[in-house]
Amino acid sequence: xxxxxxxxxxxxxxxxxxLTDQCSSANLTRVIEALESTSFGLTARVYVGGLENSTLTLxxxxxxxxxxxxxxxxALVGTTTTVTIKPTSAATSATNPxxxxxxxxxxxxxxxxAALGALDTIDIVLTGGVYSVAIA
Amino acid sequence: xxxxxASSKLGVIGEPFIxxxxxxxxxxxxxxxxxxxxxxxxxxPAKTSTDTNxxx
Numbered sequence: 787x788x789x790x791x792x793x794x795x796x797x798x799x800x801x802x803x804x805l806t807d808q809c810s811s812a813n814l815t816r817v818i819e820a821l822e823s824t825s826f827g828l829t830a831r832v833y834v835g836g837l838e839n840s841t842l843t844l845x846x847x848x849x850x851x852x853x854x855x856x857x858x859x860x861a862l863v864g865t866t867t868t869v870t871i872k873p874t875s876a877a878t879s880a881t882n883p884x885x886x887x888x889x890x891x892x893x894x895x896x897x898x899x900a901a902l903g904a905l906d907t908i909d910i911v912l913t914g915g916v917y918s919v920a921i922a
Numbered sequence: 923x924x925x926x927x928a929s930s931k932l933g934v935i936g937e938p939f940i941x942x943x944x945x946x947x948x949x950x951x952x953x954x955x956x957x958x959x960x961x962x963x964x965x966x967p968a969k970t971s972t973d974t975n976x977x978x
Contacts (some may be wrong), residue, residue: 801945801946801949801950802941802942802945803929803932803950803953803955804930804931804932805931852929852954852973853929853931853953853954853955854931855931857953857954858949858953858955860949860952860953861946861948861949861952861953862931862946862949865946865948865949866944866946867945867946867949868942868944868945869942889941889944890946900955901926907926915944
């Protein structure tokens with residue numbers, strides 16, 4: 787039986803601001819860089835874990851209204867912040883864990899992504915930071 | 923320095939905002955999500971004239 791979580795009503799915050807209603811896609815990937823430690827005498831490559839370098843990619847509707855997407859992100863470019871995401875807006879629990887990236891870096895911010903007859907959407911990528919997950 | 927929430931996107935408007943670890947407070951201020959409230963300075967004690975000249 788499929789037990790995967792589908793995100794119908796997740797909670798997404800960027801710099802503590804709730805941007806759930808402006809977000810249509812979130813992709814959090816935990817990455818720990820692989821450092822090759824293969825040596826003479828081995829017949830296969832081996833690796834050890836290096837620095838953590840996780841990423842969170844968010845697809846957002848670009849709104850210039852007060853307290854919305856642009857107001858939240860405009861001062862974060864080139865700085866670090868904290869983002870959180872959890873599967874539903876219900877209380878945090880073992881079945882609704884909240885994942886955080888503390889100190890992740892926003893390198894680029896698309897300002898306008900306009901097309902005739904389409905909503906303006908942007909993809910932002912937050913990189914690095916310390917990943918943690920809490921169940922309470 | 924204390925901060926007060928100014929946007930419902932952040933919490934209850936008017937409540938104090940205590941930034942968690944990693945939160946970029948400058949960005950929240952620039953975006954108008956919080957406002958800064960300076961802590962009231964303690965009142966200065968009343969001036970009293972004291973003669974500090976000691977005669978030798």
